[in-house]
Amino acid sequence: MTPVASLPEMLAVLGAGLAAGVLTSTVGVASLVSFPILLAVGLPPVVANASNTVGLVPAGVSGSIGYRAELREHPRVAWTVVVTCAVGAVGGAALLLALPSSVFEAVVPWLILVTCLLVGVQPWVARWLRSRAGGQIGPRTRMGPVTTFFALLTGVYGGYFGAGSGVMMVAVLGLGLDIDLRVVNALKTLAIFAGNVVAGLVFVTVADLDWRAIALLAAGSVVGGYVGARVGRRLPPTLFRVLVVVAGVVAAALLLR
Known part of the structure; x- marks a missing residue:
């Protein structure tokens, strides 16, 4: 393994x-x-993936602090998100260590594209469901079994690879709950944090890591996470949805290359 050593490499990481x-x-x-x-600075894929997960934990901490007001609005949902993503991340981390990194390469881009579609059509789907129910159901402010199951699967994916897992969580929570998108964004950030913490603990115990890369990622991400939360909580719902879809499509296109 070639550790991050030169000044340009350290600045790049x-x-x-910060951007992440x-x-x-x-x-x-x-x-x-x-x-x-x-990868560009020379880390092997599995080492880079594990180091990336550990290094981005501070982003989840500062981001969740930035969204603390939103997370207090639905504490039961917040705890359910934490538990499901943490449990799922254990399985995902185990898969990363046991399986070759190419296992999901053919599936992941299409999975991200599907979730982008779900994020985009969520308002119309919600209205259709309400019209079918004839106004007999109230706002869904607790995670039902189906939503919890898909949140668990998203946690597994987050622990395994994670690229686009935030987009997936927005789709899961947006379709399964009737809460403001700014709160969904906060819950998504909390979900990423929970998954990274648990998977990171697994990686610290059993995986090869580049600690210099982790320290540099952590230093940048702790600032970026808080800044991102201050921006994210002010995004209009439509703009946020558009940005998530665009980001997911770009992510899928990059993975398909």
């Missing part, structure tokens, strides 16, 4: 951490910035 932190708290495609940079 630090900048990647901002994206963690906004559109949720952080790994598509930081992971390629780690």
